[in-house]
Amino acid sequence: MRIFWKSVLLVLLHHQGFAQIDSSRAKSIDTIKVGNITIVKSGIDSIQFVQSMKDTIRIQSGVIIVSDGLRKGVEKIRISVDSLKSTLADIDLKSIIKKKPKKYSTNWFVWDLGFSGYNDQTNYNSSATQKFLAPVITTNFPLTPPLSKKDFALKTTRVSNFNLWFFIQRMSLIKQVVNLKYGLGIESNNYYFKTGIRYEELTYETLVSRTIGSIGKNKLVANYLTAPLMINVNTNPSSHKKGLQLSAGLSGGYLISSWQKMKVDSRGSKVKSEFNLSPWKLSYIGELGLGAVRLYGSYAPRAIHQYGVDQRPYTVGVRFSY
Numbered sequence: 001m002r003i004f005w006k007s008v009l010l011v012l013l014h015h016q017g018f019a020q021i022d023s024s025r026a027k028s029i030d031t032i033k034v035g036n037i038t039i040v041k042s043g044i045d046s047i048q049f050v051q052s053m054k055d056t057i058r059i060q061s062g063v064i065i066v067s068d069g070l071r072k073g074v075e076k077i078r079i080s081v082d083s084l085k086s087t088l089a090d091i092d093l094k095s096i097i098k099k100k101p102k103k104y105s106t107n108w109f110v111w112d113l114g115f116s117g118y119n120d121q122t123n124y125n126s127s128a129t130q131k132f133l134a135p136v137i138t139t140n141f142p143l144t145p146p147l148s149k150k151d152f153a154l155k156t157t158r159v160s161n162f163n164l165w166f167f168i169q170r171m172s173l174i175k176q177v178v179n180l181k182y183g184l185g186i187e188s189n190n191y192y193f194k195t196g197i198r199y200e201e202l203t204y205e206t207l208v209s210r211t212i213g214s215i216g217k218n219k220l221v222a223n224y225l226t227a228p229l230m231i232n233v234n235t236n237p238s239s240h241k242k243g244l245q246l247s248a249g250l251s252g253g254y255l256i257s258s259w260q261k262m263k264v265d266s267r268g269s270k271v272k273s274e275f276n277l278s279p280w281k282l283s284y285i286g287e288l289g290l291g292a293v294r295l296y297g298s299y300a301p302r303a304i305h306q307y308g309v310d311q312r313p314y315t316v317g318v319r320f321s322y
Contacts, residue, residue, distance in 0.1 A: 112163035114317015116189040132308025134207040155192040176237035206276035216263035224253030245289035253281040294319040
C-alpha cells in the first residue's frame with residue numbers, strides 16, 4: 001500500500017514539472033505559424049535570432065510578422081502602385097470619357113481683318129452715269145473730261161476691312177458635322193481711292209466730282225449692322241483645332257454710318273452723309289477653316305450705290321476665332 005502511494009506521488013510530481021515548463025514557455029513566447037509565415041508576440045529575447053534571420057514587419061506594439069521574402073514582396077507592391085500612379089497621370093481622362101455632344105456652341109467677340117474692294121461694272125457712257133459724275137470747271141479749260149473708271153481706282157495695299165462680331169453661334173443639325181451658324185456684328189468697309197474724287201451732297205441728289213490738288217488721303221467708309229446665316233460642315237467635331245471646316249450662306253446688312261475723309265494740300269476734312277449708298281446690303285458669304293486658321297470672304301450681287309455707278313463690293317481676309 002505504501003509502495004502504491006509513492007508511485008502516485010512520483011507521477012504527480014512528474015506532470016507538475018512538465019506543467020511548469022509548458023507554462024513558462026507559454027509566458028515566454030506565443031507564436032502562430034501559417035506556411036512560411038510566423039506571427040510572433042515580441043518582447044522576448046529568444047526571438048531576436050529569428051528576426052535577424054528573416055524579414056519582419058511590426059503590425060502593432062507587441063506583434064511581429066516573420067516571413068521569408070516578406071520585404072521583397074512589400075517592395076514589389078510599392079513599385080506596382082507607383083507604376084500605376086504614373087500610368088494614370090499620363091492618360092488623358094478627357095479623351096477616354098465620352099462627353100455628350102453639345103447642341104449649341106457660341107463664340108464671343110470674333111473679329112476679322114482683311115481687304116475691301118468692289119467689282120466695277122459701270123457703263124460710264126450711259127446718261128444716268130454721266131449725270132451722277134459731275135464735270136470739273138477750271139480756269140484753263142471750260143470743261144474737263146468726265147470721270148471714268150480710273151477715278152474710282154482703289155489702293156489694294158491697305159488693310160481696309162474690319163469686322164467685329166458680337167457673337168457667332170453654331171447649332172448642330174447632324175451630329176455636329178452639319179451645323180447652322182448665325183451671328184450679329186458690325187462690318188466696316190474702307191475704300192481708299194487713288195485719286196481725288198469727292199462726294200458732294202446737293203439738295204436733291206449726290207454728285208461725284210474730281211478734286212484738284214495734292215491728295216494725301218481719300219477714303220469712303222461704310223459701316224453696316226450685319227447678321228450672317230450659314231450652313232457649316234465640320235469634318236472633325238471632337239476638336240476645333242483639327243480637321244476641315246467649310247461654311248457658306250448669306251448675310252444681310254443695314255447701313256448705320258458712312259463718311260468721306262480727305263486730305264488735300266495738307267488740309268483735312270471729314271464729311272458724314274449717306275452719299276447715295278444703298279441702305280441695305282445683301283451678300284454671299286463663305287468661310288474656310290483648316291485647324292485654327294480661318295479665311296472669310298463675301299460678295300454682294302447688287303451695287304453699293306443706289307444709282308449712278310454699278311460697283312459690287314467684296315471682302316476677303318482672316319478670321320480670328322477659336
